[in-house]
Amino acid sequence: MIIDTNQKEKPQIDYPTQWGYKLIGKDEEALITCIKEIMGEKEHLFAVGNRSKTGKFISFNATCIVENEDERYRIFAHFESHEAVEMVI
16 A cells, blocks of 8 residues: 555644634735625634735734634635735635
């Protein structure tokens, strides 16, 4: 039997759980607006993360409780497609 050690198993996540998203963009106010739009009425927290050395980029950490994997991916996809977001992790 050959075992592929490069193959990663999907981690077991118990829902509901608190989940964090790191958003990177160029405009601080636009990122704040983005987080508020996407989270809507959902209870959430967000805080400034880091700024790049040149000041061109800023990151925010946004957290909320996700009820299931679909919701977690849906929020990620909304952030990823928002014009204010350069990258979401």
